[in-house]
Amino acid sequence: MPITVQIPSALRRHTAGTSSLTCAAKDLGELFSVLDEKFPELKSHLRDETGQIRRFLNIYVNEEDIRFLGGSAYAFQEGDEVLLVPSIAGGKN
Numbered sequence: 606m607p608i609t610v611q612i613p614s615a616l617r618r619h620t621a622g623t624s625s626l627t628c629a630a631k632d633l634g635e636l637f638s639v640l641d642e643k644f645p646e647l648k649s650h651l652r653d654e655t656g657q658i659r660r661f662l663n664i665y666v667n668e669e670d671i672r673f674l675g676g677s678a679y680a681f682q683e684g685d686e687v688l689l690v691p692s693i694a695g696g697k698n
Contacts, residue, residue: 606683610636615691619646633664633677636687650691661692 610626630636641648664671665688
């Protein structure tokens, strides 16, 4: 049951430039485990010190915010496309 994970350019420096990954993760916890194994440098950008999803990381499944699909309890379906979107702040003081 493959899903595709899209990795935005802001995170690709932690994935050696990889822009997408196909895997068979059943849920968000499994997906993070796959990403941790494949891209160890990415881990701290996805989860905080307690293992919770970073506050400013948005996760979309088929363009729908995963929070509205059940959050980390959502079970991926075959063909799902997952997009990781870190909030990027900036500006002038």
